Amino acid sequence: MKNGYELFVRPLLFSLDPETAHHVTMRLLGGASHFDVALHAIRSFQPPAKPKTLFGLKFPNPIGLAAGLDKNGVALSAWAALGFGFIEIGTVTAKAQPGNPKPRIFRLPAQQALINRLGFNNDGAKVVAERLHRLRDSGRWPAVPVGINIGKSRATPLEQARDDYLCSFRLLRDFADYIALNVSSPNTPGLRELQEPQRLSELLHAVGCEAGATPKPVVVKISPDLSDAELRPILAVCEENGVAGIIATNTTLDHSSIPPQLDQAGGLSGAPLREKSTSFVREIAARSTIPIIASGGICDAHSAHEKFQAGAQLIQLYTGLVYRGPQLLREIMDKL
Numbered sequence: 394m395k396n397g398y399e400l401f402v403r404p405l406l407f408s409l410d411p412e413t414a415h416h417v418t419m420r421l422l423g424g425a426s427h428f429d430v431a432l433h434a435i436r437s438f439q440p441p442a443k444p445k446t447l448f449g450l451k452f453p454n455p456i457g458l459a460a461g462l463d464k465n466g467v468a469l470s471a472w473a474a475l476g477f478g479f480i481e482i483g484t485v486t487a488k489a490q491p492g493n494p495k496p497r498i499f500r501l502p503a504q505q506a507l508i509n510r511l512g513f514n515n516d517g518a519k520v521v522a523e524r525l526h527r528l529r530d531s532g533r534w535p536a537v538p539v540g541i542n543i544g545k546s547r548a549t550p551l552e553q554a555r556d557d558y559l560c561s562f563r564l565l566r567d568f569a570d571y572i573a574l575n576v577s578s579p580n581t582p583g584l585r586e587l588q589e590p591q592r593l594s595e596l597l598h599a600v601g602c603e604a605g606a607t608p609k610p611v612v613v614k615i616s617p618d619l620s621d622a623e624l625r626p627i628l629a630v631c632e633e634n635g636v637a638g639i640i641a642t643n644t645t646l647d648h649s650s651i652p653p654q655l656d657q658a659g660g661l662s663g664a665p666l667r668e669k670s671t672s673f674v675r676e677i678a679a680r681s682t683i684p685i686i687a688s689g690g691i692c693d694a695h696s697a698h699e700k701f702q703a704g705a706q707l708i709q710l711y712t713g714l715v716y717r718g719p720q721l722l723r724e725i726m727d728k729l
């Protein structure tokens with residue numbers, strides 16, 4: 394049976410092109426974030442609490458908002474009011490950038506999937522930091538952990554990636570409960586090369602040296618397109634550098650499940666990614682004790698359960714939320 398979002402809200406949003414629908418949603422949630430009455434109304438969606446502590450943080454429930462939906466951190470209070478147990482904003486880059494030419498988000502409803510080639514469109518670390526500063530001063534900072542996902546600016550050559558990440562890290566770390574290093578988005582040329590053990594080790598070492606008196610947990614978001622032989626040394630580097638968690642996984646470049654006439658260049662997310670990302674969770678859990686945050690194809694209670702069974706401690710939603718709406722949180726929590 395369809396839920397209220399699927400019956401009434403999704404048809405309206407899907408009558409718009411995907412990026413316009415995204416802007417409308419963000420404007421509404423961003424606006425609601427400024428009003429206590431609106432936040433109070435949104436709380437009616439909230440699922441029951443199921444607290445969990447991980448890398449020193451208390452999560453009211455294990456379901457988080459995945460990176461990319463609120464890239465600029467404009468609606469944190471609304472996400473918390475909807476019942477997310479944690480919120481990951483970003484990807485934020487050191488330099489503000491417009492991203493790739495439009496159109497750059499594509500819906501595949503029959504596959505419960507999206508393809509995107511946004512390319513880290515975002516306001517840049519300085520503007521996002523100022524926005525978060527204002528939110529903190531307003532007293533509406535959410536009562537759930539906030540992760541900030543950072544990535545490399547497109548204009549920065551790969552050889553200078555470390556300084557680019559450090560710039561964002563310095564500007565944003567005070568606002569973050571954890572920092573996610575995104576080295577796996579497929580839409581920034583060369584970014585995934587930062588998963589090479591030597592480069593990843595240098596990046597993690599540099600970030601570790603900046604930690605200061607109260608170090609924040611650092612998590613690494615990996616690609617589902619890594620081979621088994623590539624994954625193993627990444628896990629070793631993460632362990633050596635005290636990484637707090639691994640987000641498995643980002644979107645995939647494997648479009649083999651998509652009919653050619655519907656295909657587009659970009660990262661594929663949603664149901665077709667589910668099995669692949671779950672097998673990554675299982676593989677990481679078998680080889681390492683690093684906590685896992687599962688992301689990829691969670692569209693119902695069953696697919697959420699599958700991630701926990703495979704070894705995930707936390708999960709994140711993006712595409713499932715687009716297709717199933719905020720009631721998905723309650724649906725998952727009711728069956729946990």
Ligand SMILES: Cc1cc2nc3c(=O)[nH]c(=O)nc-3n(C[C@H](O)[C@H](O)[C@H](O)COP(=O)(O)O)c2cc1C
Pocket residue numbers: 459460461462464483484498507509511513542575578614642643644661662663664666688689690691709710711712713
């Ligand atoms: C439109 C769109 C934009 C995204 N942007 C980002 C991003 O900026 N940074 C990031 O780390 N992941 C990004 N992602 C990946 C998601 O965070 C998530 O890892 C991925 O979509 C798999 O989860 P899903 O199948 O639930 O969507 C994006 C995904 C989509 C669909």
